Amino acid sequence: MMVAKMLVASRLYVGIAALVTLIAVLLRFSMRPPIVQSRLWTAEELVLYNGNNNGLPILLGILGSVFDVTKGRSHYGPGGAYHHFAGRDASRAFISGNFTGDGLTDSLQGLSSVEVKGVVDWRDFYFRSYTFVGKLVGRYYDSEGRATKSLKGVEAKAARGAQLLEKQKEEEAKLPSCNSKWSQDEGGEVWCSEGYPRLIQRPLEIAITGKMSKRCVCFNEEELGKPGLEVYEGCGPLAKVCKLN
Known part of the structure; x- marks a missing residue:
């Protein structure tokens, strides 16, 4: 008799647990925002x-x-x-x-x-x-x-x-960009492994963004007389490393 009562109680507990789980699932889905149709x-x-x-x-x-x-x-x-x-x-x-x-x-x-x-x-x-x-x-x-x-x-x-x-990507690939780094303690710098750093105008920048901007390019010494090349402020004309203000 005791075993039978335990079996009934066990089944009742399982049934209640399943019902609670079902209610929780239904509530979760009912709380979800409705699916929006296109x-x-x-x-x-x-x-x-x-x-x-x-x-x-x-x-x-x-x-x-x-x-x-x-x-x-x-x-x-x-x-x-x-x-x-x-x-x-x-x-x-x-x-x-x-x-x-x-x-x-x-x-x-x-x-x-x-x-x-x-x-x-x-x-x-x-x-x-x-x-x-x-x-x-x-x-x-x-x-x-x-x-x-x-x-x-x-x-x-x-x-x-x-x-x-x-x-612009194709044009800039023709000219080697400078190396660069920046840290909060030391500030920034640019340098060239070969050649000398110069600022040049991005040729397509006005058409692209409506603004003018420049990039750093490494030039050989014999190229430094080209028009439009700008030496970094405070940097010597033949310096290979330039600190940025």
Whole structure:
């Protein structure tokens, strides 16, 4: 009799444990945000998915493409480092780093071709890493979900940026770059194993970024008379190592 009672109690315990487990699983799934179906979105709808409502997924837009980033809630939810991207298309901020006010816009006006390429690269990252859930009606897609002239213009400009970067890479490969290092205690320095360090203007930089910049190149002594070569400040004309201020 005692054995029979123990068997009944054991089975009852197993049954209760299984029921508790089932309830826990059901509760866990019921608390998950619903799966978002791919569709067209308006800005007014998208803002509701900014992570402030735990019952909804977290969505963001970039160049009019909308992605479910709920699996990155720690980053995109309230208090997360990327929360400013949630519930909106802030394409410009991906490259500008301006996460306030007018910086959180989808307009890329005034950005260089390489900067625009950077935004397109970010969009490609989201396609690889998160779930695409539709298109945002507005600057980049019309009410039928068709790409607008703005989107086509952005993609064409990004392609030009990629071409310019490749051309610059090919041009710079023709001239050996200086070695360089920097430390907080000693500052920076550049040096040449062969030749002498000189600053030269990057020939395509204005076309690429809209700004002028220079790079350090090692030149042989017989080349030092070429126009456009600049000696580092405080560095002798035949010094092979130059300290940076």
